Amino acid sequence: MAITGQFLVLFIVIHMLGNSSIFIPGGINAYAEHLHSLPPLVWGFRGIILVVAAIHIIFGVQLSLENRAANADSYAVKNLKRATLSSLSMLYTGLLLLTFIIYHLLQFTIHATPDVVMGIDAQGRPDVFHMVVGSFQHGIIAFIYIAAMVTLFMHLAHGIQSFFQTMGWNNDKTLPVIGKIGKVVAVVLLLGYASIPLFIVSGILKG
Numbered sequence: 001m002a003i004t005g006q007f008l009v010l011f012i013v014i015h016m017l018g019n020s021s022i023f024i025p026g027g028i029n030a031y032a033e034h035l036h037s038l039p040p041l042v043w044g045f046r047g048i049i050l051v052v053a054a055i056h057i058i059f060g061v062q063l064s065l066e067n068r069a070a071n072a073d074s075y076a077v078k079n080l081k082r083a084t085l086s087s088l089s090m091l092y093t094g095l096l097l098l099t100f101i102i103y104h105l106l107q108f109t110i111h112a113t114p115d116v117v118m119g120i121d122a123q124g125r126p127d128v129f130h131m132v133v134g135s136f137q138h139g140i141i142a143f144i145y146i147a148a149m150v151t152l153f154m155h156l157a158h159g160i161q162s163f164f165q166t167m168g169w170n171n172d173k174t175l176p177v178i179g180k181i182g183k184v185v186a187v188v189l190l191l192g193y194a195s196i197p198l199f200i201v202s203g204i205l206k207g
Contacts, residue, residue: 001059002166004052005159009185011049012152016192022129022205029121032128057098064091086158093155100148107135115141133200133207142197149194156186 018035021027035042086093106112108131115135119127136142160182164170170178199205 001056001063002163004056004059006163007052008049008056009156009160012156012189016189019196020192022132022196023199026121026123026129028128028132029123029125033125036126053101057094060091060094084158086154087162089154090158093151096151097148097155100144100151103144104148108132130207132196133205136197136200137207139201142201145197146194149190152193153186153190156189157183160185 018031019028021031103113107116111118113135115138116131117134118131121127121129136145161175161179164178165175196205
């Protein structure tokens with residue numbers, strides 16, 4: 001689960017960098033056109049991500065069930081000194097992210113939601129920029145995305161540190177440092193993703 005999780009973190013970073021091209025005039029339309037010109041590569045990559053995500057989800061649920069079975073009896077006093085909200089809610093944040101991913105695919109990949117209006121830009125390319133701006137101008141949709149990115153932050157804040165711990169690549173001295181690095185990476189990703197709906201719904205980024 002740790003290995004698949006870090007593979008997904010790498011995808012999240014790459015996806016954020018691609019999405020950030022929306023701040024460059026014509027950037028996200030050019031980026032989308034480039035991806036559409038490489039269908040075998042794109043669909044192959046999507047297939048790999050789907051398999052990796054499925055493995056991550058299966059092992060995540062299995063691990064949570066095993067942990068609950070191992071601690072079937074409630075403790076009279078719970079020792080949560082090293083536990084955090086992020087670590088205690090990994091299963092729930094993961095399931096929420098899965099729900100969001102399904103919605104995200106239905107919206108911007110399949111174009112099945114009514115807010116999506118797909119046009120053509122001046123260069124004859126699919127106008128992804130105006131599609132995204134038009135969707136995020138709906139406050140509720142912007143809120144859903146920002147809430148999902150907060151959920152992602154909580155999941156990664158513990159997940160990145162947990163990877164190093166699971167692989168045995170840390171010790172009592174390095175654990176606090178790795179934990180802080182994980183939180184910094186999670187914050188950067190939160191700001192990178194959430195900035196897009198925030199800039200659009202606030203009117204800073206306009207169509």
